Amino acid sequence: MGMKNDLVTLTLDINANFSSLFDWNTKELFVYLYANYTSKRNVVNQVVLWDKIILRGEKADLKFQAISPKYQFIDDGYGMRLFVHTSHNTVCTPLHSSFAL
Numbered sequence: 150m151g152m153k154n155d156l157v158t159l160t161l162d163i164n165a166n167f168s169s170l171f172d173w174n175t176k177e178l179f180v181y182l183y184a185n186y187t188s189k190r191n192v193v194n195q196v197v198l199w200d201k202i203i204l205r206g207e208k209a210d211l212k213f214q215a216i217s218p219k220y221q222f223i224d225d226g227y228g229m230r231l232f233v234h235t236s237h238n239t240v241c242t243p244l245h246s247s248f249a250l
């Protein structure tokens with residue numbers, strides 16, 4: 150018998166202002182939405198559903214309605230939670246990361 154998997158489909162409304170994460174040393178900001186869930190094979194599974202790169206000087210106030218994820222996934226997991234993660238590339242120091250809900 151074949152494996153039974155779930156295909157996740159959803160639409161997203163994104164309204165977030167990332168301007169406060171830019172300072173004199175920020176070159177670009179990586180913003181991504183990922184799903185975290187559990188499956189029989191793995192206790193922790195993470196998959197990116199949507200991402201955006203914001204360069205210094207670009208508009209950092211994101212407003213999207215009813216968009217589909219850039220990347221879809223199929224799995225047999227359960228207990229899915231969504232998270233927003235940001236990483237920023239700086240002019241003078243290594244890549245930094247932070248999480249937000």
